[in-house]
Amino acid sequence: MFIFIYGPDNYRSQAKLREIIDYYIASGSNIPGEARYKKSHKSGVSLKTLDLKEEDFRSFKSEFVSASIFKEKKLLILKNAFSNKNFKEKFLNDYKDFIDLEDVILFYEEGDIPQNDSLFKLLKKYAKSQEFEILEGQKLKNWVKKEFDKYNADIEEGVIDKLIEYTGVNSWAMVNEIKKIVSYSGGTDIDREFRFKKRKKIKIKDIELLVKPEIDVDIFKTIDALAFKNKKQALWLVNKHLKKGDPPLYLLSMMIFQFRNLLIIKNLIEKNRPYYSILKLSKLHPFIVKKSYIQAKNFTFQELKKTYQKFLQADLAIKTGKIDPGTVLNVLVFET
Numbered sequence: 001m002f003i004f005i006y007g008p009d010n011y012r013s014q015a016k017l018r019e020i021i022d023y024y025i026a027s028g029s030n031i032p033g034e035a036r037y038k039k040s041h042k043s044g045v046s047l048k049t050l051d052l053k054e055e056d057f058r059s060f061k062s063e064f065v066s067a068s069i070f071k072e073k074k075l076l077i078l079k080n081a082f083s084n085k086n087f088k089e090k091f092l093n094d095y096k097d098f099i100d101l102e103d104v105i106l107f108y109e110e111g112d113i114p115q116n117d118s119l120f121k122l123l124k125k126y127a128k129s130q131e132f133e134i135l136e137g138q139k140l141k142n143w144v145k146k147e148f149d150k151y152n153a154d155i156e157e158g159v160i161d162k163l164i165e166y167t168g169v170n171s172w173a174m175v176n177e178i179k180k181i182v183s184y185s186g187g188t189d190i191d192r193e194f195r196f197k198k199r200k201k202i203k204i205k206d207i208e209l210l211v212k213p214e215i216d217v218d219i220f221k222t223i224d225a226l227a228f229k230n231k232k233q234a235l236w237l238v239n240k241h242l243k244k245g246d247p248p249l250y251l252l253s254m255m256i257f258q259f260r261n262l263l264i265i266k267n268l269i270e271k272n273r274p275y276y277s278i279l280k281l282s283k284l285h286p287f288i289v290k291k292s293y294i295q296a297k298n299f300t301f302q303e304l305k306k307t308y309q310k311f312l313q314a315d316l317a318i319k320t321g322k323i324d325p326g327t328v329l330n331v332l333v334f335e336t
Contacts (some may be wrong), residue, residue: 001104001156002106003020003100003106003127003128004106004109004128005107006109006110006113006130006131007105008134010110013132017077020075046074048063048074052079056087060078060087072276074281075104075106075107076106081109082120092118134169141161144164153182154201156201159203162207184206219246221262222234226258233336235330235333238251238329238330242326248328249315249318252332255332262296263304263305263308264296265278266299270301278293307335314332
């Protein structure tokens with residue numbers, strides 16, 4: 001049997017990998033999916049992980065020879081199979097030799113995989129597969145809620161939004177912060193699963209106290225105000241950044257980045273590309289596409305092009321010392 005686990009959210013994919021190992025080997029065995037070793041169990045199942053950055057098809061095939069000798073059922077985890085051209089070629093030729101075995105061959109891949117890849121197509125056809133994309137929107141909120149529920153945490157309204165605002169969509173960072181918040185606010189021993197105590201409500205102020213933002217939240221508020229043509233708000237935020245000591249070139253680089261995205265999206269909109277096509281052709285993160293798609297409606301293509309050129313000229317002028325950075329930022333925001 002083939003199992004295929006893949007996708008860029010490696011926190012959730014590794015959790016699934018551990019779940020499968022526990023299911024096939026022994027419940028609660030705490031065998032790390034990352035380990036490269038072989039271990040036999042009372043169930044008569046042996047576990048082995050092969051990293052195909054280091055191993056080849058010969059190593060893979062030899063595992064089944066040893067299994068037949070000792071009459072063991074095998075759970076074989078293969079990592080980085082897609083980057084090993086030799087393995088892929090030979091496996092694609094010989095996959096029928098393995099497809100009906102009682103042994104479980106689990107392909108584990110982190111990151112994005114081209115869907116036109118021959119091995120990808122084969123596994124999607126014959127394997128039990130699960131993709132772990134980066135969560136966004138309501139799916140992300142639902143997942144965060146479940147993570148809090150693991151610790152019997154009672155959360156104040158707005159806590160999830162604030163946590164996402166501070167950590168972004170990084171699931172590893174999210175889980176680490178949740179553990180920290182839970183430990184701080186209730187005294188629950190988070191290392192002992194299913195031994196939760198009744199706890200006080202987690203509040204927004206707990207997030208603000210304990211979680212360090214991965215990004216400067218205000219810069220995105222500034223860019224949004226600019227993109228929605230809210231000049232008053234944008235000017236106030238720009239000057240707030242400057243008073244705080246944020247580098248003007250950093251602020252300008254963020255503006256250039258966003259207006260470049262707006263130009264890309266607006267160009268595709270004017271070519272009457274459907275939204276799903278824009279997602280693919282722009283090669284931008286879906287979250288950026290979603291926001292930029294809405295913001296692009298506030299400008300004509302020529303307005304965006306003119307503004308983008310002004311930003312580039314200002315960037316050069318600041319770098320060559322021809323103009324005061326603070327002044328030029330205020331002028332740019334006022335004229336946008």
